[in-house]
Amino acid sequence: MSENQRLLIVEDDIHLGFLLMEFLESEKFNVKLCRDGQSGLMSFKKESFDLCILDVMLPQTDGFCLARQIRKEDKEVPFLFLTARSMKEDKLQGFAVGAEDYITKPFDEEELLCRIQVILRRQAQQQIPEEKPTSFDLGRYHFDYNKQELCIEGHSRRLTEKENEVLRLLCLKQNQILKRDEAVEKIYGRHDYFLGRSFDVFISRLRKMLRQDKSIRIENVFKVGFILHVQNPQQGH
């Protein structure tokens, strides 16, 4: 259920941060941990998250301030505070800046999990009118991201989850370079040698699937990434 849900945790207590990350990763979340407001905001701008978990007391920018900046970037993303500051005024301020929840330390991991799930559950119900296209014409092929389907000449093939994700990234950047690191980061939320190789495997599989139209090809850019070449770039809704 929480598969692939991306969480941003901003927590300056290294020990607690790691505990939290480990716990949430064991619950199949994809977690990014930052130690201060600055890097939290940077990460937020670069990547995209389903929920942010913010400490209030942070070096430099405090959590409330960070929350405001995140809101400036994204009007929808839910966030909650997880903090030792249990004073009523802090709580009220937390809700005032738009938090979905305000949890005080010490907290129970499982309760936190429940609260996260409540937030994501409600979020999921609001089908976000995706502003990015989800349907692409690739030469004689047609790729529908929502249906997870690649068609050619009336013949359609169902893609696996990851194949679908990789092809989508390629399509969004068609005829431009899709950087390895960027792609791996978006798909897995983290980066290591094996994930990079796994990504290569998907590239290989997609090439095989797309072989029927010679005008479509995935070219490697040594040490940088890949380009999906498409002759008549067009895309549906």
Added chain:
Amino acid sequence: MSENQRLLIVEDDIHLGFLLMEFLESEKFNVKLCRDGQSGLMSFKKESFDLCILDVMLPQTDGFCLARQIRKEDKEVPFLFLTARSMKEDKLQGFAVGAEDYITKPFDEEELLCRIQVILRRQAQQQIPEEKPTSFDLGRYHFDYNKQELCIEGHSRRLTEKENEVLRLLCLKQNQILKRDEAVEKIYGRHDYFLGRSFDVFISRLRKMLRQDKSIRIENVFKVGFILHVQNPQQGH
């Protein structure tokens, strides 16, 4: 903002109940107060509310049980627990039956107000209930959701409640992916491992019922959901 929002409070402590009601009415909510699970459920069935605030320890039916009954009546309405029982197990059970929040006494009125507003805010964002079709042609079959009936060649079969719900969701998304999580959420109003498996059992039963027309089939999309394939998509009112 809270203008005209209707709250159902089920609280057996008369004193606390009145305090709560007065406070929330002063915040422009429209409040109905009940003293026990029985009358709470009665009120819920008769009237309609935007949010329910439930005590856990109630005479006769306890709060968890009441919540389950409310869920049976309405899969959408949000509810929260407001209770002296602060044990972890109780909290987890509260969330497990589908609560949006679990607040332990003593609590701060203003914090409660914030939490109520968070829930109603999420709720408000939700889609306008549009008219959805209730009658579907599925190849040689005909499915009528209101009659809870699946017919083929003059022969009709009555569906159970859940079979009916699952088939409806599939039909509404025919030839598109019906996501597991979304479906389970809509059918049960909450989500856990077993509900997912129960959903699978209904898929299996529907497959069996639909076997007489080969052009109709329910395909699994690994880890994502199911697609009801229909050849000539048509649907009645």
Added chain:
DNA sequence: GCCACTTGTTAACGAGCTGTTAAAGAGATA
């Protein structure tokens, strides 16, 4: 041309997901 490194491709393992049936449980009815 030689070397270190990157990329291409295939195959296979195994965690975890799904299909199905049956038993247990819950709720309604009488």
Added chain:
DNA sequence: TATCTCTTTAACAGCTCGTTAACAAGTGGC
């Protein structure tokens, strides 16, 4: 209380797909 109906839980078989490994081939610096 006994009975019936429907849903949930359990159990098990079978399957899928992402990862990893292994090796071949390509790249570019020197």
